Amino acid sequence: MRRTIEADLLTxxxxxxxxxxxxxxxxxxxxxxxxxxxxxxxxxxxxxxxxPGHVTVPAIAEMMGMTRQGAQKQVNKLEEDGFIExxxxxxxxxxxxxxxxxxxxxxxxxxxxxxxxxxxxxxDGLDISELRAALDxxxxxxxxxxxxxATSEEQT
Numbered sequence: 001m002r003r004t005i006e007a008d009l010l011t012x013x014x015x016x017x018x019x020x021x022x023x024x025x026x027x028x029x030x031x032x033x034x035x036x037x038x039x040x041x042x043x044x045x046x047x048x049x050x051x052p053g054h055v056t057v058p059a060i061a062e063m064m065g066m067t068r069q070g071a072q073k074q075v076n077k078l079e080e081d082g083f084i085e086x087x088x089x090x091x092x093x094x095x096x097x098x099x100x101x102x103x104x105x106x107x108x109x110x111x112x113x114x115x116x117x118x119x120x121x122x123x124d125g126l127d128i129s130e131l132r133a134a135l136d137x138x139x140x141x142x143x144x145x146x147x148x149x150a151t152s153e154e155q156t
Contacts, residue, residue, distance in 0.1 A: 013141070031114050035107050036081060040066075042111055044074040045100070048084060049108045054097030056089065083107060 003011070028039030037045065047060040055063075061071035075098060078084045083104035086096040100108065123131070 010141075017138075027118065031118060032111055035111055037107065037111055040070070040074050041078055041083075044071060044078060045083060045104060045108050045111070048098055048100055048104070054087060054089070054099060056092070056095045056097060058095065060098070078104070 025039040028042055032038060032042050043064045043066070044060055047063045048055055051059070051063070057072050057075055058068055060066070060075065061068045064071065066074075075084065079086065079098070082101055084098045085101050086098055089095055089097050
């Protein structure tokens with residue numbers, strides 16, 4: 001079978017996204033290092049901070065596109081270091097809620113401030129319409145991936 005031109009271009013985009021992801025993780029690790037935050041820990045802290053209420057590990061994993069095991073590993077480290085604390089979940093005894101501690105709130109505010117400066121520097125000189133188009137394309141691709149995953153699960 002031969003790939004279509006669109007499939008070739010999409011493959012190039014996938015490879016670019018992998019490369020950018022690695023660079024984002026590296027940059028996030030450097031940005032968060034003074035706060036004892038890796039990119040993965042920052043992601044989990046963000047999921048908890050941005051959640052409208054109490055959040056469980058499966059919900060964190062879903063929000064951030066992580067495996068449950070990966071999210072649990074980061075939650076354990078964040079809890080151990082005092083960034084978050086667990087609270088009882090009356091609906092599911094084995095899946096507690098997690099909330100930020102005062103240290104977690106302060107650290108998330110600090111990393112958000114650092115990120116704002118980083119994002120502003122990276123965005124400087126980029127065209128807003130191109131950024132919106134890129135976001136739209138990536139969003140539609142993400143939706144296709146989610147649909148494909150759901151379809152694949154139904155077929156197994």
